[in-house]
Amino acid sequence: MSTSVMIPKNGSFASKNTNSNFQNWSSFLDDIFSKELPSSLMSNYDSTLSLPKVNIKEDAESFIIEAAAPGLEKSDFQINLENRVLSIAVEKEVKNESENEHYRRKEFGYSSFKRSFTLPETVNEEGIKAEYKDGILNISLPKKEEAKQKPARNIEIF
Structure with a gap:
């Protein structure tokens, strides 16, 4: 069959x-x-803030973390370092209030994210610096002197 x-x-x-x-x-x-879930269920959640994408670059002197996080303020970020774990966190409260005291609807929202990175032992933790500009968070992680790449040199043969 x-x-x-x-x-x-x-x-x-x-x-x-x-x-x-x-x-x-x-x-x-x-x-x-x-x-998708109905918008009425998601109305108090700010969907514009999501987990930022990151680029991690390395050169002879340092590692650089670039995180795309547009629409935020420098004061929205908290960057912490504990036991070689670098954490980038954002908590943002969004309020949309009517100036009329007899409002029928008042909305507020809350968004947050946290990204963590385990740093290699070659990072000089005391020299870490961060800058937020044009929607990009740049964190510079300088290498310890002994970990920096030495320039190539010729070795004489005897």
């Missing part, structure tokens, strides 16, 4: 001989999980 195979909208394979209740339930779950 041959069985035809249907490909439902979720891309998984299902046999034509399967229980029809299972197909209905599966389709129902697909519909739920393929949709």
